[in-house]
């Protein structure tokens with residue numbers, strides 16, 4: 388069980404398991420772009436005959452393709468974003484993957500982790516949950532292009548065998564991996580006129596799909612190949628030179644592809660295993676985490692607002708896996724602990740019927756229920772953490788979630804006060820700027836020499852992928868709240884429109900200690916429209 392918070396896990400866990408969430412705008416659900424695995428006729432950036440699911444899978448393979456497992460270099464490292472103009476990377480799959488998956492790129496979710504997750508979601512969605520590739524986090528993004536090395540259809544079998552061997556896959560694995568890739572999507576004549584020369588279906592980028600069930604991650608590609616009734620342009624296309632699938636599927640005399648054709652289960656299980664290996668092929672220096680699983684109990688939006696009467700209002704949401712809690716029969720109790728470790732009065736979590744979350748396709752994870760709590764605490768006591776108790780009213784059984792023993796941290800040492808904060812767009816000399824105006828509560832301000840508002844920004848705004856820099860604004864003390872040890876600070880961060888609204892941090896540093904409130908989403912900051 389995880390201990391919350393965990394900077395390496397939390398954001399990726401949310402993206403992977405909480406795709407449909409009441410807290411995220413609809414566009415925040417990246418899995419929705421591969422929903423149903425169908426082509427996106429009118430979708431943004433898409434045109435008929437294209438499927439984002441197929442593009443995300445191809446994107447992950449091409450990114451991984453430059454791996455040299457003997458040297459321990461390359462692999463899934465997002466270097467593809469610097470390699471899009473190469474002949475081996477023809478087509479809009481890569482720029483579209485970057486724009487859709489890149490929307491989730493943060494200091495806590497590398498682009499390469501997003502590319503891997505895109506493949507997981509594509510295959511999960513397209514197989515209708517028959518393949519759930521386990522996801523590990525921790526991929527590290529390249530800062531420039533890697534060597535060439537993506538296989539191309541006009542190359543001969545010996546070249547392909549050598550290329551796959553360099554990537555760590557033997558001949559049977561090469562056959563499997565190609566069949567697993569070429570079960571969705573197809574060849575687009577607009578990009579490969581030498582393979583699909585005669586527009587067969589104008590208006591769909593002249594696409595010829597690999598098999599008759601292009602929206603299903605299934606073994607049709609193998610079945611049709613073995614039965615000799617395949618439309619796969621890389622197997623039976625008019626151009627013999629580019630029949631790479633034909634040469635590869637026959638590389639072992641047709642053994643593996645026949646096995647895949649005979650058994651859908653075999654097809655699915657070998658694809659699962661090899662695609663997992665594919666997305667976990669990373670430079671030797673990179674250490675991936677264990678397989679991600681959902682938190683049983685995960686807090687969200689823990690806020691503190693000071694009152695005028697020497698108290699603070701503490702509120703938050705608790706996400707609970709729905710098999711752990713019975714919506715009608717369970718009670719969820721929050722046990723807050725004061726700053727000094729004293730137990731404060733218990734408060735009951737309230738379930739809101741609208742606040743449920745889940746992922747988007749079968750088998751990808753559990754459903755969640757959100758409970759909200761709020762409590763008023765004397766500013767003298769303050770708050771440091773809480774535990775969550777789930778009581779089954781029917782049986783009287785109780786489980787306490789202690790987050791590894793110390794409770795879930797919820798500290799009033801430093802907190803943004805959203806009711807006193809805002810965001811807006813201002814125009815200076817005809818240039819638009821986004822302003823983030825944050826007021827924060829700081830306990831025992833005399834302990835700190837610096838209080839800063841930090842909004843990570845790309846180091847290089849014109850590069851397709853850039854590391855982050857910590858764009859820092861010093862916050863100024865406003866006033867001490869009477870009858871408390873809290874001081875309000877305020878700071879304004881400005882960014883040129885279009886602004887990168889990366890989650891922001893508030894950090895107070897002093898000789899004795901550093902306290903922080905990290906990764907706060909702009910969604911909680913009220914907007915002012917000028």
Ligand code: HEM
Nearest residue numbers: 441442444445448478538539540564565568572573574575
């Ligand atoms: C010798 C190896 C391979 C060659 C020569 C090859 C070649 C191609 C070509 C020419 C296309 C058409 C792209 C387009 O028109 O947009 C394509 C599509 C595709 N490839 Fe491969 N491929 C190989 C291996 C793989 C592997 C190992 C995977 C993944 C496991 C994969 C996944 C895909 C997918 C999903 C598409 C469909 C893309 C779409 O519809 O937008 N390919 N491949």
